[in-house]
Amino acid sequence: MADLLSPKSPFKEEVQQYLEESGIKETTDEILGPFSDITNQVAEALWNALLPGSPFSSLSWELLTFTFICAAGFWFFRKGRGSKDASGKERPAKSLLQYLFPKDIYTHQSARVDIGLYLLDRGMFPIWFLLSMGAVAPFFERNTIAGVEAMFGASPAVEPTIMWRLFYGLVSILIVDAIFYWTHYMMHKTQIGWALHKVHHSAQVLTPWTRPREHFIVGPLWALGPAIGLAISGGIFAWVFNGNITQITIVNVGIFSVLYALNGNFRHYHVSFRYPRWLELWLQSPGMHHTHHSYLEKHWDSNLGLVTSIWDRMMGTIYIADKYEETPWGLAERDQAEYTTLKDNLVTPIREIVRILRGRPKVHPQLESPELAPGKTPDLTV
Ligand SMILES: [Zn+2]
Numbered sequence: 175m176a177d178l179l180s181p182k183s184p185f186k187e188e189v190q191q192y193l194e195e196s197g198i199k200e201t202t203d204e205i206l207g208p209f210s211d212i213t214n215q216v217a218e219a220l221w222n223a224l225l226p227g228s229p230f231s232s233l234s235w236e237l238l239t240f241t242f243i244c245a246a247g248f249w250f251f252r253k254g255r256g257s258k259d260a261s262g263k264e265r266p267a268k269s270l271l272q273y274l275f276p277k278d279i280y281t282h283q284s285a286r287v288d289i290g291l292y293l294l295d296r297g298m299f300p301i302w303f304l305l306s307m308g309a310v311a312p313f314f315e316r317n318t319i320a321g322v323e324a325m326f327g328a329s330p331a332v333e334p335t336i337m338w339r340l341f342y343g344l345v346s347i348l349i350v351d352a353i354f355y356w357t358h359y360m361m362h363k364t365q366i367g368w369a370l371h372k373v374h375h376s377a378q379v380l381t382p383w384t385r386p387r388e389h390f391i392v393g394p395l396w397a398l399g400p401a402i403g404l405a406i407s408g409g410i411f412a413w414v415f416n417g418n419i420t421q422i423t424i425v426n427v428g429i430f431s432v433l434y435a436l437n438g439n440f441r442h443y444h445v446s447f448r449y450p451r452w453l454e455l456w457l458q459s460p461g462m463h464h465t466h467h468s469y470l471e472k473h474w475d476s477n478l479g480l481v482t483s484i485w486d487r488m489m490g491t492i493y494i495a496d497k498y499e500e501t502p503w504g505l506a507e508r509d510q511a512e513y514t515t516l517k518d519n520l521v522t523p524i525r526e527i528v529r530i531l532r533g534r535p536k537v538h539p540q541l542e543s544p545e546l547a548p549g550k551t552p553d554l555t556v
Pocket residue numbers: 358361362371374375466
């Protein structure tokens with residue numbers, strides 16, 4: 175097993191640099207245990223893909239420009255159709271500028287709150303990232319390798335061909351997809367989860383900055399699951415290929431993550447980007463997320479998936495909307511009033527959680543389904 179772990183990680187240097195720049199004092203040697211090269215790669219790829227500044231961070235100027243160019247293409251080929259206004263209805267076609275950057279959306283209070291929450295999230299991101307990828311993931315990976323070795327002996331050292339490398343990339347993204355779905359499902363179906371996740375759903379207009387719109391204490395919940403899943407699969411792959419397998423990458427990011435990132439901004443953008451129905455039954459189109467953000471009852475808790483539609487189909491949460499169906503964004507009226515300003519979005523969830531823990535929750539209409547009636551509430555700790 176010692177062969178599979180490399181004490182020095184290229185990623186470690188970036189973390190150390192970040193810690194120096196941000197003034198956080200802990201030494202990374204204590205946090206970052208020995209990684210296998212595989213966890214190094216996963217950690218590095220995630221770091222590169224998520225941290226603003228990398229070309230595949232959804233908010234990098236490269237990907238934003240790419241998003242707006244694609245949207246300009248839609249404007250041209252659809253003759254101005256497919257752009258929604260602040261009420262989620264299709265807007266009449268006007269100029270290209272209005273199609274791409276409509277005033278009612280970008281001057282909306284919700285868009286300003288997006289930016290405030292984004293800046294907070296940016297500050298918190300490295301901390302929970304370090305905890306999950308630096309401490310939790312290596313622990314699970316080491317134990318997985320040890321467990322597999324105990325059961326099957328030394329690594330068979332299979333030769334990693336291109337097909338194996340593609341397979342490894344595919345497995346990784348499917349693991350993230352599955353864990354994302356179930357984390358998201360719990361965010362919607364538990365009281366504490368929903369109190370926190372309402373911050374994301376209180377967005378009344380969708381902009382690319384709505385993606386990181388979350389309460390900052392939710393970061394670890396989204397990060398831990400994928401970190402553990404990828405560490406366990408990384409451990410298994412490390413054992414099979416004797417630590418020698420790498421994903422096929424573009425600028426250090428796994429090829430499937432790159433493919434996914436290319437249209438990812440359209441999940442939170444007022445221009446609809448849909449796939450044909452047959453394909454949406456298998457893959458989440460970015461436009462399916464418009465329905466997810468709608469406060470109309472028929473759209474509640476729909477399309478919880480990230481990459482595939484498999485889990486949504488299995489759980490009956492899939493909703494394939496009509497081509498230009500209206501999707502008014504935000505929360506049901508009473509909730510929206512409590513989750514409007516930046517301060518609301520930071521304070522209300524905490525207040526609500528305290529109320530829930532004291533056994534006096536306010537029941538939200540989205541939790542009033544029979545299986546979630548009082549007394550049948552599932553475990554509240556997400
Ligand atoms: Zn959601």
